Amino acid sequence: MERDKQLDVYRALSMIYIVCVIHYVYWLDVGCEPIRSALLFEMPVIFFIAGASQSLKKDTGNISFIRMFTDRAKRLLIPYYIYLPILYIWLAAMTFLIPENGCTAADIHNITTKDIIKTLLTGGSTNIPYYGYTWFISCYLIISVSLPIQKRIISVVSKHTYIILAACIMLTLSFIKLPIAENEIKNIPLYNFFYIAGYLYYRNYSIKALYIVTAITSGICIICFHEGIMIPMQDHKFPADFYFLIFGTACLGIIGICLRKIDLPYTKVLNIWNTKGYTIYLYQNISLYMTMAIAWPILQDIENSTIKSTSAILIIFIANTLLSYPAFYMEKRIKSMVNVK
Secondary structure, three states: OOOOOOHHHHHHHHHHHHHHHHHHHHOOOOOOHHHHHHHHOHHHHHHHHHHHHOOOOOOHHHHHHHHHHHHHHHHHHHHHHHHHHHHHHHHHHHHOOOOOOOOOOHHHHHOOOHHHHHHHOOOOOOOOOOOOOOHHHHHHHHHHHHHHHHHHEEEHHHHHHHHHHHHHHHHHHHHOOOOOOOOHHHHHHHHHHHHHHHHOOOHHHHHHHHHHHHHHHHHHHHHHHHHHOOOOOOOOOOOOHHHHHHHHHHHHHHHHHHHHHEEEOOOOOHHHHHHHHHHHHHHHHHHHHHHHHHHHHOOOOOOOOOHOOOOOOHHHHHHHHHHHHHHHHHHHHHHHHHOOO
């Protein structure tokens, strides 16, 4: 596999942005509209980068579905099922050892059988503080294992036709109200669009087309933001709809134009967030809870909102970076014990 250091940089920066900025803003209800809505481009970027990474591999189309699923499941589900009991142990510790804990009470008594089943299936739970982001796991697993199948379809139709069809599927679903699992079902075609866009167009795009698509989607976003149609953007992200696809495309285009001729340095800190990024992503709710339980009372005394948010983001960044070492080591040890690479 060819290695692209810039993709490593983008992946690390995206993970930092998700864990330290987006989840801080939304979990602690910081900031106001329309700024909060304008910040929600992180997942389109992550899936675009994931697809772009696959475009550098030479043998994806020759891998069987079973092998692809096994490989992805090991990488995604084994770390998750190592994290899950740690999560419940932590909840129990907070409940029985520190009854009056943190800024959002962690109480294992609130966990129902339904919550346990949902978490086993990588779903969220409103009874677990700062939790719900694990929807990404099943969504990414389904999309990534389908790549060999999608590659065969793309070999029959043109890549432009396929990406238009992917957008049309999302447009159609936007007008359909699903009775169950609407968020989960609509997430897959939406993020598959960005995943396939990364796979098809990373390093292989027309500059003219990039500017045209970015101009059109950005123009639509400006109008929709002005009219309040895309605000709050969270309502278009869950459940996903065509507005969020347009917004994500515009953001990716703007980022692509800005970074087209810039090579960002791959620092030691970025290497930590790149190599341990998934582990950090999993344990981020525990890290944020512990950090805010200690730091939030102090931060509350800061009157300037910019200084307060900047300080909080910096503290969250440091805490997650430090926690990644024991979490990653524990994960690595357990995987070696069960002979999983």
